[in-house]
Amino acid sequence: MTAPMSVNDMADALEALVGQPIEVEGLLQAVWGGFELRHYPTSRRRARPVDCWLSFGHGSLQPNQLALSRWVGKRVRVHGIVLDPHMPFGHGPAQQSVAIQPYSIQRLTAEERRGDRS
Numbered sequence: 196m197t198a199p200m201s202v203n204d205m206a207d208a209l210e211a212l213v214g215q216p217i218e219v220e221g222l223l224q225a226v227w228g229g230f231e232l233r234h235y236p237t238s239r240r241r242a243r244p245v246d247c248w249l250s251f252g253h254g255s256l257q258p259n260q261l262a263l264s265r266w267v268g269k270r271v272r273v274h275g276i277v278l279d280p281h282m283p284f285g286h287g288p289a290q291q292s293v294a295i296q297p298y299s300i301q302r303l304t305a306e307e308r309r310g311d312r313s
Contacts, residue, residue: 202234212277274299
């Protein structure tokens with residue numbers, strides 16, 4: 196299995212990733228009644244930030260809002276399918292928007308977070 200991507204790396208390779216399953220890590224944020232990932236580490240966020248929206252479909256798999264709310268501001272790993280960037284997501288032209296339809300979201304453990312330093 197390959198290493199998870201960062202939000203910035205995913206945005207850079209977006210066209211090649213559309214429709215593909217990926218793993219991406221970032222900080223979970225609650226915005227506009229939904230959730231998004233922001234690049235981690237925060238010191239390497241771009242001047243023009245990338246929004247990585249978590250776009251849950253209308254099928255039987257729905258997010259656990261309570262668990263996700265507790266994880267806001269924490270590092271998570273999302274497994275999902277990258278959606279077409281031409282679909283309408285985000286706040287407007289000041290930010291690049293990416294969307295993932297997640298099928299798994301997990302909070303990173305302390306051990307997994309320390310693994311970044313090796």
